Amino acid sequence: MPHSNTGPPCSKVTELRISSPNMCTVIYSPTSTGWLISSLRDEDPNRTRAIFEPEDFTCKSFTGPIDPKGGGSWFLVNKNSNAIVLLNGAYQNHIPQNNYRKSRGLIVRELIQEENPLTAWQSTDLYQIEPFTLVIAAGGMLWQAIWDGSEKAIATQNSLKAHIWSSSTLYNAEAKARRKAHFETWCHTIQNNDDGLLMDCYKSLEDQTNGFLINRDEQIKTLSHTLFKCTPNMDCKLTYTELDTGMAKSTAWIS
Numbered sequence: 238m239p240h241s242n243t244g245p246p247c248s249k250v251t252e253l254r255i256s257s258p259n260m261c262t263v264i265y266s267p268t269s270t271g272w273l274i275s276s277l278r279d280e281d282p283n284r285t286r287a288i289f290e291p292e293d294f295t296c297k298s299f300t301g302p303i304d305p306k307g308g309g310s311w312f313l314v315n316k317n318s319n320a321i322v323l324l325n326g327a328y329q330n331h332i333p334q335n336n337y338r339k340s341r342g343l344i345v346r347e348l349i350q351e352e353n354p355l356t357a358w359q360s361t362d363l364y365q366i367e368p369f370t371l372v373i374a375a376g377g378m379l380w381q382a383i384w385d386g387s388e389k390a391i392a393t394q395n396s397l398k399a400h401i402w403s404s405s406t407l408y409n410a411e412a413k414a415r416r417k418a419h420f421e422t423w424c425h426t427i428q429n430n431d432d433g434l435l436m437d438c439y440k441s442l443e444d445q446t447n448g449f450l451i452n453r454d455e456q457i458k459t460l461s462h463t464l465f466k467c468t469p470n471m472d473c474k475l476t477y478t479e480l481d482t483g484m485a486k487s488t489a490w491i492s
Contacts (some may be wrong), residue, residue, distance in 0.1 A: 261403060264400070337367050401417050
């Protein structure tokens, strides 16, 4: 059972057509005690802050930071310790349209509630949904799922190796390659399962435009860090941290 306090009462989510955050960086890595997924969220600093109220899973089947505007999320986990993390964009940057029918963050919210997220991915109708990428960890496996606006693609990833994803809406191919190369030099420290070393890795690439912790003239800025860690015994912990205020909340459970 989870070790957290009971969260707020359940409520129905209204499907607002509000664009998801620009969240840019996702890392998966095996560690000395299991594995982790880390996400840095980049967004307009004036956007309403996300809400994270740790759940005990008696009300909801999932937990994670929620965007109060659209009701969706870029990072959710469920009581089976499956995780789904969202990045905006597919293979390359795209020109946004005006007729999207649903936020991509709501797709994450729908999929995490399914028993089998892969089966749900295959059957989910993504017509008139803006392009996005998902990192899915479930049952000891890892996948990358992409919707480019017209076609779905899904590929198994090696869960015994570290991976990094960068949002195509914020980073071109050159920036992605530079970030990946820098990350790979730090893989051994992340695998030591030290949260401080992970943040040191993020801070080590000192580039306000294309680094891991960015600030593009106060228009787009790295606002938060979400970290999910699990052991082979499914002893898990999810932590959400606001980087500017230092406010951190976490919840832990055994699946």
